[in-house]
Amino acid sequence: MNQTIAIIGAGPVGLAAAAHALERGLDPVVLEKGPAVGHAVRHWAHVPMFSPWAFNVDAAAERLLTASGWTRPDGDSYPTGGDLVARYLAPLAEIPALRERIRLGAEVLAVSRRGFDKVRTAGRENAPFALRCRSGGEEMTLFADAVIDASGTWFAPNPAGSGGLPAIGEMQNTGRIRYGMPDVLGTDRTRYAGRRVAVLGGGHSAIGTLTALAALPDARTPTPVTWLYRGADVAKAYGGGAADQLSARGELGLRIAQLVESGRLTVETGYRLDRIESDAAGLRLIADDGRTVPVDELIVATGFRPDLGPLRELRVALDPALECPPVLAPLIDPNEHSCGTVRPHGAAELAHPEPGFYIAGMKAYGRAPTFLLATGHEQVRSIVAALAGDHEAARRVELVLPETGVCSATPGGGKAAAAGCCGGPAPAPSTACCAQDHDAKAAGETGCGCSGTTKTPELATA
Numbered sequence: 001m002n003q004t005i006a007i008i009g010a011g012p013v014g015l016a017a018a019a020h021a022l023e024r025g026l027d028p029v030v031l032e033k034g035p036a037v038g039h040a041v042r043h044w045a046h047v048p049m050f051s052p053w054a055f056n057v058d059a060a061a062e063r064l065l066t067a068s069g070w071t072r073p074d075g076d077s078y079p080t081g082g083d084l085v086a087r088y089l090a091p092l093a094e095i096p097a098l099r100e101r102i103r104l105g106a107e108v109l110a111v112s113r114r115g116f117d118k119v120r121t122a123g124r125e126n127a128p129f130a131l132r133c134r135s136g137g138e139e140m141t142l143f144a145d146a147v148i149d150a151s152g153t154w155f156a157p158n159p160a161g162s163g164g165l166p167a168i169g170e171m172q173n174t175g176r177i178r179y180g181m182p183d184v185l186g187t188d189r190t191r192y193a194g195r196r197v198a199v200l201g202g203g204h205s206a207i208g209t210l211t212a213l214a215a216l217p218d219a220r221t222p223t224p225v226t227w228l229y230r231g232a233d234v235a236k237a238y239g240g241g242a243a244d245q246l247s248a249r250g251e252l253g254l255r256i257a258q259l260v261e262s263g264r265l266t267v268e269t270g271y272r273l274d275r276i277e278s279d280a281a282g283l284r285l286i287a288d289d290g291r292t293v294p295v296d297e298l299i300v301a302t303g304f305r306p307d308l309g310p311l312r313e314l315r316v317a318l319d320p321a322l323e324c325p326p327v328l329a330p331l332i333d334p335n336e337h338s339c340g341t342v343r344p345h346g347a348a349e350l351a352h353p354e355p356g357f358y359i360a361g362m363k364a365y366g367r368a369p370t371f372l373l374a375t376g377h378e379q380v381r382s383i384v385a386a387l388a389g390d391h392e393a394a395r396r397v398e399l400v401l402p403e404t405g406v407c408s409a410t411p412g413g414g415k416a417a418a419a420g421c422c423g424g425p426a427p428a429p430s431t432a433c434c435a436q437d438h439d440a441k442a443a444g445e446t447g448c449g450c451s452g453t454t455k456t457p458e459l460a461t462a
Contacts, residue, residue, distance in 0.1 A: 005017070005145065005147070006131050006144035009031075009149070010031075011039070011040055011361070012038070012089060012361075012373055012377075014032075014361070015037065017148050017380035017384060018030050018098055019060040020385075022064070026387065029142070030098075031103050031131070031142070032103065032106060036090075036104065037089050038089040040154035041081045041089070045080060045085065046081070046183040046186050046187075049078055049079055049373075050204070051078075051373060052077060056374070059398075068091075073088075108151070108310055109132045109139070110132045110312070110313065111147060112129070113127040113314075118313045128145060129145070129357070147356065148359075148380065148384075149311070149357075149358070150376070151307070158302040159300070160200055160276070167275055169276035169277055172276075173276050173283060176282070177297075177298045178300070181301065184213055184216065185212050192213060192223060193216050194222075194223055196224045196294065197223060197225055197296065198297070199213070199227055199301060201301030201303070202229050202231055202237045203303060204252065206301035207237060211255050214259050235257075238254070271287050271291065272288045274288040283296070304362075305367050321333070324368060325350050325359070332365060344375070346385075346386075346395070346397075347382045348382075348394070348395065350364060350382075358383045360376060360383060374399060375399065378399040381398060382395075
């Protein structure tokens with residue numbers, strides 16, 4: 001049995017892993033590069049989550065909290081990122097058994113095996129992991145029997161260029177570019193109100209930012225907002241609407257559709273940014289087909305990618321396209337299927353050729369665009385069970401997720417594709433997302449039956 005577990009990241013998934021480790025009698029140490037737990041979550045503290053509290057609290061973490069007198073928030077209410085930190089992560093981190101195992105300001109620079117580079121094999125599995133860390137300006141090495149990387153992807157946003165590279169001029173104009181989801185209606189209000197703003201992206205971060213920009217009050221003139229969408233049809237970005245069992249997510253799709261139809265947003269479809277130029281008048285965003293959009297500010301919401309640099313000396317197996325564990329790739333690949341579904345998975349699916357090493361949470365999804373916090377909780381429950389030698393518990397599925405209401409076997413196909421995919425729409429009055437989903441449920445199975453495989457939907461958190 002592995003006794004010491006190094007957990008990289010003190011976000012919700014990392015702290016959940018530590019809670020499960022404590023219950024199993026293991027010895028976790030949590031390494032967080034930020035000054036407080038939930039360091040990444042604090043950067044989107046203003047963002048409401050799509051999933052309610054019922055899906056955002058890990059079971060082992062809740063048992064620790066309840067023993068200390070904590071009261072669980074209303075399961076049907078929707079927290080912001082700030083609520084998640086203040087009402088859940090911060091109290092969890094203050095529990096004495098966990099607090100003494102969290103090291104803040106400890107950045108993991110690299111992970112290897114003690115005395116073994118990536119090439120050397122004989123005796124490798126018996127060598128402890130060596131984590132090179134930097135804390136307080138000094139470097140040190142920490143040793144552990146197992147490692148769970150739950151560091152997330154927030155600090156590695158994708159660039160604005162359409163080919164995965166930064167657009168020409170992107171690095172030189174970072175002063176007018178923001179990534180992710182700035183607090184448009186709060187601390188960043190004065191930066192954007194009344195100015196020409198473009199949002200690049202097609203996911204929920206882009207849509208949330210667009211709706212916030214459209215809501216900005218300005219006595220002189222409305223904020224001119226341009227949506228730069230790489231796909232051919234923005235209808236794909238609307239999601240499941242009223243059919244989505246996560247109502248907050250469905251409502252977001254309905255709102256963006258209304259803004260587009262009303263003309264409040266200027267939409268540029270098929271827009272692949274190639275160059276960014278600037279002068280005293282602002283930025284000129286130039287697509288590869290020559291279209292030019294003049295703006296004052298650019299918000300890049302094109303997703304995130306895992307930082308794999310610290311793992312270079314480990315034997316890690318990743319899908320060559322998505323940079324996630326290979327078994328997950330066909331279930332979350334947006335090129336193949338856009339139902340937003342993935343079956344519950346744990347230690348078996350997340351294992352790597354390096355025994356005792358796992359990637360969990362958002363980072364486990366690599367470059368795939370969707371992730372639900374409850375999925376991360378299930379991942380680490382299974383991983384810790386496996387590390388503790390309880391392989392039956394590691395194989396067991398303890399996760400039920402809500403339906404998305406999104407079903408399109410042809411990404412980018414819009415409403416027409418949705419109407420014809422997966423056997424067509426579900427028969428009324430079924431709440432299934434498509435005909436195959438209806439048949440799967442009628443047979444007593446759970447989740448979406450798209451592409452002939454029954455799966456449990458996977459959703460985005462923010």
